[in-house]
Amino acid sequence: MSKPTLKDICTQTRRDILRMITAVNSGHPGGALGCTEFMVALYHKIMEHNPNSWDPDGRDQDVFFLSNGHLSSVWYSVLARCGYFPVSELFTFRHINSRLQGHPTCHQGLEGIRMASGSLGQGLSVAIGTALAKKLNGDKHLVYTLHGDGEIQEGQIWEAVMYAGAKGVDNIIATIDANGCQIDGTTDQVLALGNLENKFKAFGWDVVPVGDGNDIEQVTFALGKAKALSGKGKPVVVLMKTMMGHGVDFMMHTHKWHGKAPSQEQLEIALAQNPETILGDY
């Protein structure tokens, strides 16, 4: 078998997301599809991590926290396909007695997950804690996070942004999934976020913008740049423009697919737009 390309992994991840969510008729496809390139780039190109010997303490490796936990489907797919747990376990997503809860948790001991998330706004603070533990332990590895742009309406995010900036926690790379959409509409309609680049800079962060977060080369380049900026006294944020529902034509350009499962017919159309790769379906 030839080696799958990053594009293959992205396509297969999208198939996993769509099939998992349709199978239980619940979940959040929009944001998960929009962040597929980011998650694949992070786990396959950027992070130093060790799926084959799972360490909940994350010692001597990079650590990732998904702060917007409703994107669990993309995370589960990427973790499974990296080897954290069997790909066949994706069948259990959101079913009773599963480790793959609707929102991610470490409660059931799922390899790859170190903190529960779902209630929004907590992941950046958690990441600061782990980043400080790494500094105390003399561990030079980095802590990565992903946040929704709607999520940063939570006040706690700004407590954390202020702390990391003021105290120079420079081993954190946060990424904002700037898809401009949330449950009730566009972020502009719901509560406009203003100029995020200026806001983060004003709080003492370095900012790396990404024009197209669904172009894996751009994402990989930006994360590499963020990595190069780390360790220089400032936390780093990647402001990544993405398209909610990317890869499925009828899910794009709308906020309607934030938390809605496709029908069986819609699934067939969506899968046809993302044909099975050499990795194969779970």
Next chain:
Amino acid sequence: MMKKYEILGSKDTRSGFGDALAELGNENPNIVALCADLTESLKMDKFASEHPDRFFQTGIAEANMICMAAGLTIGGKIPFTGTFANFSTARVYDQIRQSVAYSEKNVKICASHAGLTLGEDGATHQTLEDIGMMKMLPGMVVINPCDYNQTKAATRAVAEYVGPVYLRFGRPKVPVFIPEDMPFEIGKAVKLNEGKDVTIVATGHLVWEAVQAAEILEEKGISVDLINIHTIKPLDAAAIIDSVKVTGCIVTAEEHNIVGGLGESISSLLAQECPTPQEFVAVNDVFGESGTPARLMKKYHLDADAIVEKAEKVIARKNK
């Protein structure tokens, strides 16, 4: 004869926490501490000055502090967070629920100025609901020690224990009467006196009031089985059941709302295991107010006299 308890001194329970934390800092390099702009009030200043690299001043941002503490456990740290009880619980309940309790993180949430004895600052700061909130979280250990020595021992015990803990203590100077060398076992009641007529179970600042109440009752010819519950969760069920099997009635005493407190945990236990007449010394589902701690404890019926009154009432109910 009732066992005599000598007053060994007068100290605030929060100093027991602060002194133990400073000791722990010297003994275990994995102990870290976080405080939201109340370092002196929490008596964390000694730890902070001796271990500046392991002390994190978060500013007035309690939500960030709790989740930072949860994150610090990933990598093997043992974080102690410090702020007032109200800001340690109600303000950050969702953070504790998701990132500490549900995520099973080894965070020690240390809360000072609990209850009415916070005094003059008034009801905004006098939390009377914190025990209830914290005991409702699966896996959370809830501890409310009664004096300086017990708070110091409790702080050392929770550092050894692996898992989330809520440690509640207070502001005013109160009598020190627990011997310095008394071992502290999480989840284990302390029998302060053997008696046969009534069980009195007290926690926190109410324990000393209960000791005085037991002395008054003894003069009246009533023998008190006196139990100090420092760990509200997990509750020492055996100690309570064994006692009421002898006495047939019980008074619970705490500086907390009657809803959600120790008394409620005990009535739930007894309803299932050994139905027993019970009277409650607790705040009767109201908010507090400004005043000196002593005046407040009197006004809200949380003192030795209130315990005596409830003990006589519950004995009368038993004998009906």
